[in-house]
Amino acid sequence: MKGPNDLLILAAGRLPQGRYGGSLAGLGAVSLGRSAVEGLLADATLPRPRSVLWGMARSHTQGMNPARTLALGAGLPADTPAFTVNMACGSSLQALILAAQRLRDGAEAPILAGGSEAMSDTPHLVPGLRWGFRMGHRQLPDVMHHDGLRCPVTGLLMGETIERLAAKRGVTRLEADAWAAESHRRAVAADFGAELLPYPRLDHDESIRPGITEEGLARLAPVFDPQGQVTAGNASALSDGAAAILVARRDQVRDAVPLARILGWSEAGVDPLDMGEAPVPAVQRLLAAHGLAVTDIDLWELNEAFSAQLLVCQLQLDLPPERLNVAGGGVALGHPIGATGARIVATLIHQLRRRGGGLGVATLGIGGGLGLAVLLEVPA
Template sequence: MKLPLPLSILAAGRLPQGRFGGALAGQGAVALGEAAVRALLSDPDLPRPTRLCWGMARSHTQGMNPGRTIAVRAGLGHQVVGTTLNMACGSGMGAIFQAAQYLLLGESGPVLAGGSEAMSDNPHLMPNLRWGWRLGHQPLPDVMHQDGLLCPLTGLLMGETVEHLAKAHGITRSQADRYALESHRRAAAADFSAEHLPHPLLDRDECIRPDATLADLEALPPIFTPEGQVSAGNASALSDGAAALLLSREAGPSPLGRILGWTELALDPMEMGAAPIPAVNTLLAECGLRIRDIALWEINEAFAAQVLCCAEALDLPMDRLNSAGGAISLGHPIGASGARIVVALLHRLRQRGGGLGIATLGIGGGLGQAVLVEA
């Protein structure tokens, strides 16, 4: 939908993203969120938020309503309402939409939105232990797998649905590996200083592999089926991170950018990876725009094959898509990723002198999101 009035983005940033088991392991998603909020609001010229909307897809061990805990522990005060949204990969972007809705409905604002995920800290579960285990072996389900990567509607892992999508769209392993290599190349060459928020344990994105080669990627075996094309090298990296944005109805002295519109939609869960296609087409139609009007694009790189399917169907210019890499090279901390790609888009637009941009992603279970911003 096209917004009845643009909403200002006063500030936007993210923590450097840690690799799985890396420098941020053991911190927990609440602590990462707190660090991001504190760092973003360290500028004394920024107004204080009246509400916090936060995405987190795997909150096991993080306590009740992590968004509220983050708000209080980050020093926003007991009077600031904090909420948590679990929408899988769309949690962070969904939190932005939720914050925007509060502002459009009259919240005095500003409202802080974002998301965090500590994938390194996802626990294993012990189902049915409450009523006792009398005899025999028992499973210990991995939260990462059961509540994060497995779609209960299809019974398939996300990568398995992308294998289906790649086959239907004729995307080859070679294309996916080459795209993944380019993601690392772009990320290694990018300047993230404007979007990085400081963290005492990490000052760079740990997942980027500047020395990666095509031969390295081609040597990795398929994950899901022997004849498949999704590998550890052309899929998003498991990681830890947090991203945050401060939204307002008021422009302030120098806003970073504006939100002009967004869309959320649902489709067949087997087509999850293709959800950006109808999401983008719907958003463009509602805002009276065409592909050529958009200066830069961010499609969450859950899988290289998925991005390639969407880019081909939408006829996107590849030099304007994920210009500083994406989740393959930077990591995909699930609850934070939707917010991270909006942060990335805003800063890339400003680096090039401004313009319109769209960030979009597909979500497990068959959902799609897209947001139109201006910087």
């Protein structure tokens, strides 16, 4: 049932995602974000955004408040406010939630939400250099490792927490490899034409590997524990990318034809050691708030930070595999941290449209033990 306060998604798209050190390396997260904004707003029928909320989790060297820089670089007027959101893997999904909350509270529409990440370009730092060195060795911390892949609460790398979680929940290496291979198979078969924004440097997702098999994945050595199960093949690919979403309230854009309606959202926190299963309580809260069951949801996008992590959540929520990440996920497509939340929303919307509409949930786990989930409806 339509109402004047409905929160509408007017457009959603993303750049093709580049592999680590691949075609998008060296461009920077601001440049990628600017290109996504320009690509989305190239549709002259769309209203111009009145503010920008942008996710970015590795903003070192990208200047102060990258959201403002990319907004102006994309040609938005100087009176367009913008700010940057850093919630690690949840950055751009939180940007979308904040946009929805602002619109619900009466903010001027539309709002552009999204995110970008250039993981290939994250720098190394030289702590202490400001005051000078006299004697002894010095470390050069890797920003991606130090400020992204390691949890400062537990001291563990994300993959190390997943090893513990998989053992705790009984997910095996064989199952993780099987899902990883399936993620690539689904991505190879998927049609991303409706969600991909044109970009001269790249026209496809570089991390997808046709012909990958469980047998091939089984030959890869574990990364974090010699007796463990997380490998380079069943974890998400490091990558570069950007995604953008234009949101408005129905009474502010009466003539617009929406792609989707935002019905609700939820947040949850768990023990940081159990970071990977934080989507479980987030989804449970979201469904309960709307009187829905898992079987009511037509498609699910649950970020594949690790295959084992996805399977832990899938088993606890009893998600039907045929409705989960139907176009592949982060293992095949890549996981550009600050962009992923908006990317899974764009994929969810366009995959639902291909199937005639329905309800969808986008959810992900976040380092430090946080989970986000968003409920969408795509009209038939």
